[in-house]
Amino acid sequence: MAKYSRVSGSVGLITLQNPPVNALSAAVRQGIVDTVERALSDPKVKSVVICGQNGIFCGGADIKEFGSNMSGPPLVPMIHAIEAANKPVVAAIEGSALGGGLELALGCHYRIAHSKARLGLPEVTLGLLPAAGGTQRLPRLIGVPAALDLITTGRHVTAAEALQLGVVDQVTDHSTVDAAVKFAQSVAGKPLDARRISTYPCPRPSDLDALFEGVMEKVRQSARGAIAPVACVQAVRAAATQPYTQGMEREKELMATLFTSGQARALQYCFFAQRAVSRWSMPNGARWDTSKPRPVHKAAVIGLGTMGRGITVALAQTGLSVIAVETQEKQLMEAKQAVSGMLERGAKRRGVAPALDRISYSRDIQAVADVDLVIEAVFEDMGLKKKVFQQLASICRPGTFLCTNTSALDVDHLASQTHNPELVVGMHFFAPAHVMKLLEVVYGPRSSPQAVATAMQLGKKMGKISVAVGNCPGFVGNRMLKPYMEQAFFLLEEGATPELVDRALEEFGFPMGVFRMSDLSGLDVGWRVRKGDGLSEPGAPSGQPARIRQGRRYSPLGDLLCEQGRFGQKTGRGWYQYNKPGSRVARSDPWLHSFLEGYRARHGLVARRIDNQEVLERCLYALINEGFRILEDGIAAGPEDIDMIYVFGYGWPRHRGGPMFYAGMVGLGKVLERLEHYHQAHPDVPYLKPCSLLWRLVASGSPPLHKWREVIKKLHSQL
Numbered sequence: 001m002a003k004y005s006r007v008s009g010s011v012g013l014i015t016l017q018n019p020p021v022n023a024l025s026a027a028v029r030q031g032i033v034d035t036v037e038r039a040l041s042d043p044k045v046k047s048v049v050i051c052g053q054n055g056i057f058c059g060g061a062d063i064k065e066f067g068s069n070m071s072g073p074p075l076v077p078m079i080h081a082i083e084a085a086n087k088p089v090v091a092a093i094e095g096s097a098l099g100g101g102l103e104l105a106l107g108c109h110y111r112i113a114h115s116k117a118r119l120g121l122p123e124v125t126l127g128l129l130p131a132a133g134g135t136q137r138l139p140r141l142i143g144v145p146a147a148l149d150l151i152t153t154g155r156h157v158t159a160a161e162a163l164q165l166g167v168v169d170q171v172t173d174h175s176t177v178d179a180a181v182k183f184a185q186s187v188a189g190k191p192l193d194a195r196r197i198s199t200y201p202c203p204r205p206s207d208l209d210a211l212f213e214g215v216m217e218k219v220r221q222s223a224r225g226a227i228a229p230v231a232c233v234q235a236v237r238a239a240a241t242q243p244y245t246q247g248m249e250r251e252k253e254l255m256a257t258l259f260t261s262g263q264a265r266a267l268q269y270c271f272f273a274q275r276a277v278s279r280w281s282m283p284n285g286a287r288w289d290t291s292k293p294r295p296v297h298k299a300a301v302i303g304l305g306t307m308g309r310g311i312t313v314a315l316a317q318t319g320l321s322v323i324a325v326e327t328q329e330k331q332l333m334e335a336k337q338a339v340s341g342m343l344e345r346g347a348k349r350r351g352v353a354p355a356l357d358r359i360s361y362s363r364d365i366q367a368v369a370d371v372d373l374v375i376e377a378v379f380e381d382m383g384l385k386k387k388v389f390q391q392l393a394s395i396c397r398p399g400t401f402l403c404t405n406t407s408a409l410d411v412d413h414l415a416s417q418t419h420n421p422e423l424v425v426g427m428h429f430f431a432p433a434h435v436m437k438l439l440e441v442v443y444g445p446r447s448s449p450q451a452v453a454t455a456m457q458l459g460k461k462m463g464k465i466s467v468a469v470g471n472c473p474g475f476v477g478n479r480m481l482k483p484y485m486e487q488a489f490f491l492l493e494e495g496a497t498p499e500l501v502d503r504a505l506e507e508f509g510f511p512m513g514v515f516r517m518s519d520l521s522g523l524d525v526g527w528r529v530r531k532g533d534g535l536s537e538p539g540a541p542s543g544q545p546a547r548i549r550q551g552r553r554y555s556p557l558g559d560l561l562c563e564q565g566r567f568g569q570k571t572g573r574g575w576y577q578y579n580k581p582g583s584r585v586a587r588s589d590p591w592l593h594s595f596l597e598g599y600r601a602r603h604g605l606v607a608r609r610i611d612n613q614e615v616l617e618r619c620l621y622a623l624i625n626e627g628f629r630i631l632e633d634g635i636a637a638g639p640e641d642i643d644m645i646y647v648f649g650y651g652w653p654r655h656r657g658g659p660m661f662y663a664g665m666v667g668l669g670k671v672l673e674r675l676e677h678y679h680q681a682h683p684d685v686p687y688l689k690p691c692s693l694l695w696r697l698v699a700s701g702s703p704p705l706h707k708w709r710e711v712i713k714k715l716h717s718q719l
């Protein structure tokens with residue numbers, strides 16, 4: 001809806017009304033059309049101001065409408081009518097002017113923004129392009145290079161940058177609507193021809209071809225298979241090379257392709273899923289809206305290895321006081337230096353003062369006595385962690401939340417070391433903890449809703465996408481990684497190379513294939529876990545039993561590499577070779593290839609040709625199957641939780657929506673059929689056996705993802 005009033009005698013004021021972000025729903029578009037007509041036909045009105053209610057101009061088109069049959073007046077003619085008006089129209093921009101919201105403002109003759117406002121064309125992040133004239137007006141207004149930057153990245157700019165670029169005409173620290181009304185009065189009756197952006201010639205850079213080729217190459221490289229950024233470049237190129245009307249035709253044509261693409265659906269799903277995961281629930285019925293978090297002002301981090309340092313930085317940057325504890329003097333000194341460096345670099349990037357004085361360092365764990373919340377981040381060893389939790393239980397004042405950053409160990413077992421297991425949760429950060437967006441908040445059977453709510457709120461404050469999950473080995477992310485990596489190892493045994501597997505996964509859209517990733521994170525990490533699980537025995541005898549553990553197929557390839565001291569990048573050798581330890585450029589390693597040949601020969605394995613399709617199906621469907629098991633077990637409340645964990649923590653390409661969304665796109669029947677096929681070929685691999693929830697969903701007609709919870713509920717009620 002849009003409200004209309006006449007203010008200061010001669011200014012028609014149109015207020016967009018669609019909480020919370022005044023999205024351009026059909027009703028709002030109709031409201032704009034009606035009120036603009038009313039203002040233009042009222043002889044008392046000499047100029048018009050468009051603003052949004054509740055301190056936000058407009059968050060763009062209503063994304064919820066995209067899935068349905070769109071009705072109501074279309075945006076393009078509506079914006080053209082505003083631009084063609086014979087009375088000046090001024091946009092008063094507070095809060096945000098994004099997507100269609102900014103395109104609406106670009107159709108106005110003047111734009112006045114509040115100093116705290118943010119502007120942008122983020123359509124590319126939704127798999128779209130700014131198709132209400134944005135790709136044609138913005139380059140005409142601010143030039144081709146700047147428009148390409150904003151449109152292909154979707155980044156939001158501050159009012160100050162918008163003023164510098166020429167997107168807005170004026171910035172105010174005071175009431176934007178008052179400033180816009182005053183301004184509208186001052187321009188009433190003035191000629192408007194020079195204010196209609198669509199009539200501007202597009203500035204044509206002299207090196208046009210080179211410019212577009214360079215941008216296109218950069219965009220293709222970073223897009224990892226996403227089509228929208230490429231279409232954005234093509235649309236802006238039309239602005240630079242064709243008259244406005246033809247440019248608009250090209251914009252429409254490109255948008256039509258994007259609008260119906262699976263990628264747009266995936267990205268729009270991610271937009272809502274990212275927000276939905278904050279509305280967490282636990283199997284015992286506890287929920288986000290009935291659980292009150294406790295404020296956390298002072299926190300402690302125990303253990304200042306890589307993870308502890310990153311967590312300390314993230315907490316200090318959030319504004320908390322932090323006690324950072326490391327018992328070894330040398331490590332403490334090194335950590336202090338590293339943390340200060342990270343804080344200084346971060347502060348420089350953001351143009352703020354480094355939060356160095358928020359941190360006190362100590363070698364004595366007694367220093368954490370008066371904090372609100374502790375995050376334990378010591379070495380991944382149950383014995384050591386148990387000792388720390390016993391100490392914390394006796395040192396911390398009553399009510400202190402005790403959190404562990406373990407990536408796989410039993411949170412409940414740690415909780416049982418304390419007098420108040422209800423105050424214990426996992427806060428599983430991802431390395432580097434001050435950069436990575438994901439936080440798994442792990443609740444055990446005894447964790448209180450308040451402890452979960454507090455960890456979730458702290459995660460949000462830290463700028464993380466926090467996902468609440470149940471306690472099981474590996475939680476959600478690492479549990480699903482196990483079958484994925486296992487399949488990759490088996491593919492090597494059967495004839496693939498690390499290069500072939502990685503290429504298939506990188507073409508799918510992962511930033512790194514499984515073997516390059518394993519080299520980066522260190523092969524010894526998994527080795528230690530496998531040893532702990534009794535799977536890896538150094539020097540296991542060759543022959544068939546070496547490839548069977550606990551009655552199922554096992555690949556000792558990773559263990560054999562570790563036995564050779566090949567831990568990945570840090571040792572300069574792993575699945576690939578590197579120029580020197582610590583170097584990041586992976587090169588194919590002839591040693592590894594002949595090692596694989598020797599291994600196959602020793603075990604009587606005959607290499608066969610493996611194609612990309614098999615790599616993807618076996619690695620991804622095994623991972624997805626485990627995702628269904630996780631839903632079946634109630635470890636994740638819904639598919640969105642799993643998808644956001646994979647998008648934000650494991651490099652799953654966002655334009656493919658996450659593993660569970662992807663399964664829906666491929667078709668649950670097809671995933672089931674391929675898993676059955678592979679399980680028949682490899683009956684000794686339980687991860688390939690389709691789980692009951694997948695069978696159940698297919699039997700229920702493969703409902704859309706938002707209906708899966710109903711099927712899961714039914715399944716649980718029958719157990």
Ligand SMILES: CCCCCC/C=C/CC(=O)SCCNC(=O)CCNC(=O)[C@H](O)C(C)(C)COP(=O)(O)OP(=O)(O)OC[C@H]1O[C@@H](n2cnc3c(N)ncnc32)[C@H](O)[C@@H]1OP(=O)(O)O
Nearest residue numbers: 020021023059060061062063064096098099100122259275
């Ligand atoms: C074939 C031709 C078709 C032509 C179609 C024309 C195409 C136009 C292109 C567009 O305009 S696409 C939309 C572009 N806009 C955006 O991408 C902005 C998205 N929103 C945001 O970035 C943020 O929400 C915000 C505006 C910066 C506000 O952030 P804040 O942190 O304050 O709140 P949120 O939690 O993010 O959002 C609150 C609430 O509002 C919902 N929401 C936000 N934006 C939209 C939107 N554009 N459409 C529908 N709903 C929106 C969001 O989902 C939250 O809802 P919840 O239920 O509370 O989770």
